[in-house]
Amino acid sequence: xxxLNNYLPAIDIAGAVASVVGLSFTIYVLIVAKGVxxxxxxxxxxxxxxxxxxxxxxxxxxxxxxxxFLQQRQWVGVQIRTAEVLTICREAMARWSDHLSEERRNGVxxxxxxxxxxxxxxxxxxxxxxxxxxxKGLAAAHLKASGHISDALGExxxxxxxxxxxxxx
Amino acid sequence: MPTERDxxxxxxxxxxxxxxxxxxxxxADPTKFVAxxxxxxxxxxxxxxxxxxxxYYWMTxxxxxxxxxxxxxxxxxxxxxxxxxxxxxxxxxxDAAIDEIMEGGLDDDKPKSSSGPITDEDIPF
Numbered sequence: 001x002x003x004l005n006n007y008l009p010a011i012d013i014a015g016a017v018a019s020v021v022g023l024s025f026t027i028y029v030l031i032v033a034k035g036v037x038x039x040x041x042x043x044x045x046x047x048x049x050x051x052x053x054x055x056x057x058x059x060x061x062x063x064x065x066x067x068x069f070l071q072q073r074q075w076v077g078v079q080i081r082t083a084e085v086l087t088i089c090r091e092a093m094a095r096w097s098d099h100l101s102e103e104r105r106n107g108v109x110x111x112x113x114x115x116x117x118x119x120x121x122x123x124x125x126x127x128x129x130x131x132x133x134x135x136k137g138l139a140a141a142h143l144k145a146s147g148h149i150s151d152a153l154g155e156x157x158x159x160x161x162x163x164x165x166x167x168x169x
Numbered sequence: 170m171p172t173e174r175d176x177x178x179x180x181x182x183x184x185x186x187x188x189x190x191x192x193x194x195x196x197a198d199p200t201k202f203v204a205x206x207x208x209x210x211x212x213x214x215x216x217x218x219x220x221x222x223x224x225y226y227w228m229t230x231x232x233x234x235x236x237x238x239x240x241x242x243x244x245x246x247x248x249x250x251x252x253x254x255x256x257x258x259x260x261x262x263x264d265a266a267i268d269e270i271m272e273g274g275l276d277d278d279k280p281k282s283s284s285g286p287i288t289d290e291d292i293p294f
Contacts (some may be wrong), residue, residue: 117196120198138197
């Protein structure tokens with residue numbers, strides 16, 4: 001029993017050291033886990049922004065095609081592409097609108113109305129020949145809409161590049 | 170019928186358009202103009218014509234899902250008619266064009282074409 005009493009302080013010290021080591025390890029693991037979580041969140045945010053860039057890029061390309069279809073007077077092509085652009089913009093704004101400034105969000109929203117009116121005007125015109133005024137109106141609305149989408153795409157790309165360079169640092 | 174609040178909103182649009190704080194844009198439809206707000210709302214102003222070709226006007230507020238939040242017609246609030254004209258002028262930069270022309274003045278010293286008969290002094294040789 002006396003022998004055991006001699007060992008008790010040593011056991012206490014060993015226990016205390018083990019507790020301190022255990023606590024330190026737990027804290028270390030927590031810090032590491034927090035860092036990993038932050039990295040995962042940043043990667044997710046970056047992936048989300050990449051998607052916004054991709055979506056806006058897609059809308060921009062489709063708008064370019066609308067321009068070509070308008071020039072070639074291929075109204076069916078215009079109708080199909082306008083519907084696609086509207087769907088892309090609506091989805092992109094529903095999912096990632098918080099990644100664009102207010103001005104750019106207003107721009108995308110305005111572009112949607114401009115694209116929509118291209119489709120409605122063509123539906124109204126039907127099969128008859130366009131008057132020069134109607135033609136000019138369609139082209140002007142198309143140019144304005146393309147400009148808004150390009151501006152939003154530029155901002156999304158800039159944001160993505162900024163995030164990318166922050167990650168590298 | 171528009172509510173008091175709806176009419177206040179129309180007045181707000183008129184005032185801000187006059188002050189140049191609101192930017193209206195053209196659409197493919199020459200009788201429709203659009204302006205965005207707060208990154209999630211937009212207002213459109215339209216002119217249509219009835220069966221007897223009389224014009225009528227309406228203003229629509231939409232949210233980011235293109236849902237119609239409210240609509241005010243010109244025959245309920247005359248300001249909607251004024252707003253249409255303001256939006257048209259704003260989108261086409263009519264006032265800026267007029268200012269530019271008037272500020273520069275015209276080159277009165279140099280007549281664009283001589284109206285009188287040609288004299289010997291007009292011939293440079």
